[in-house]
Amino acid sequence: MRIMTFNIRFLNAEDGPNHWEFRKELVLEVVWSYLPDLVACQEVTIPQLDYLTAHLRGYEPFIQHRDIDPTCQYPTIFYRPETMAAGAGHEFWLSETPEVHRSKSWGSAFPRMITYGLFRERQRDLWFYFGDTHLDHISAPAREQGALMLRDLFQRLAQPAVLAGDFNDLPTSPVHATLTGAGSPFRDTWQLAQQPEVGVSTQHRFDGKFFGGRIDWILITAPFRLKKAQIITYNQADRYPSDHFPYCVDLKY
Numbered sequence: 001m002r003i004m005t006f007n008i009r010f011l012n013a014e015d016g017p018n019h020w021e022f023r024k025e026l027v028l029e030v031v032w033s034y035l036p037d038l039v040a041c042q043e044v045t046i047p048q049l050d051y052l053t054a055h056l057r058g059y060e061p062f063i064q065h066r067d068i069d070p071t072c073q074y075p076t077i078f079y080r081p082e083t084m085a086a087g088a089g090h091e092f093w094l095s096e097t098p099e100v101h102r103s104k105s106w107g108s109a110f111p112r113m114i115t116y117g118l119f120r121e122r123q124r125d126l127w128f129y130f131g132d133t134h135l136d137h138i139s140a141p142a143r144e145q146g147a148l149m150l151r152d153l154f155q156r157l158a159q160p161a162v163l164a165g166d167f168n169d170l171p172t173s174p175v176h177a178t179l180t181g182a183g184s185p186f187r188d189t190w191q192l193a194q195q196p197e198v199g200v201s202t203q204h205r206f207d208g209k210f211f212g213g214r215i216d217w218i219l220i221t222a223p224f225r226l227k228k229a230q231i232i233t234y235n236q237a238d239r240y241p242s243d244h245f246p247y248c249v250d251l252k253y
Contacts, residue, residue, distance in 0.1 A: 189249045
């Protein structure tokens, strides 16, 4: 089973030559090139959701549980119906009032969310949770409290799980320790692959040059085991689909 997390960069009028209109087809192409069974996208605005729903052939958005607000950027799951069966889903805001729409706490610059649902490979019996999140880029307390909420959620669900997203923090952070340390069922796939951290990043400035470190993670619980992990630097003539590199893993169980 192949999983991808991909911050596609929101539709920003100030992006000039890197505006969504000039890179939306590259987003399609990188997904089709790697054919993940599940994709956790972040920063998805409604025009981007509409475009991907219409044009990302072979994939469906997992949004039946969502009341769509055109003012929001959403973490959004896409899945391949050919290979994956989808069950129930839910989402809530990472705040002190998680069921209050667009709520935020702890100095968060923006409302932040976890969206998740049950999935099963069509040829397998195991149902598992797949979660997609995006923690705040400004407030460290908001990231840390959000990480606690995520850890507590998946402990309560008590099912096999994969959690993917843009955590806006480094593997040396309290956020990472909360989600992968003692008391958490999750392990970091990049670390399981025994890959280096120095000189590695999932961010760039639309130029393909690493900066800022590895902030996009895919975390797994038992019985999932890692086969392969890769940061994808896909581009066409030095044009990139986003200012984040997709991160992709192959899992076995």
